[in-house]
Amino acid sequence: MPSITYLGPFHRRRMPDSMGEFSRAIPTTVSQAWMDKFRNHLPSTHFKIEGDEPAFDEGNDGIPDKGWKIKNIRNWLKTYDMNPKGYATKSGLLQLVDDVLNPAMAEDVIAEAEEQAEAEAATEETQGDEQ
Secondary structure, eight states: OOEEEEOSSSSEEEOTTSSOEEEBTOEEEOOHHHHHHHGGGSOTTTEEEESOOOOOOTTSSSSOOTTSOHHHHHHHHHTTTOOOOSOOOHHHHHHHHHHHHOHHHHHHHHHHHHHHHHHHHHHHHHHHHHO
């Protein structure tokens, strides 16, 4: 269980969930679920956090999911020779992960896009002959 010690300038500080207070220099034990929910409300300049084990792999299967950090997803993609350049969102990187794990689906999407482009080109050629 995580333990949080308030180190700030005031004697007391209200907890982010408004259910209690932190007292300066007195450790408070919270659940891991509470910590996961309110971690971003506890700046390291005012709080000392011990025993925190943040969620990393939701399925514990080694496959990136929304619990992974962007840096870790990029490293996973590099092991599959995929190195997205520039800015990429987490959802965009997770789509690349899905493409790596399901290459047949990605090939179907590419083939479908090529067929659509050919159909549009054929339509344009037909319209050009009529004029």
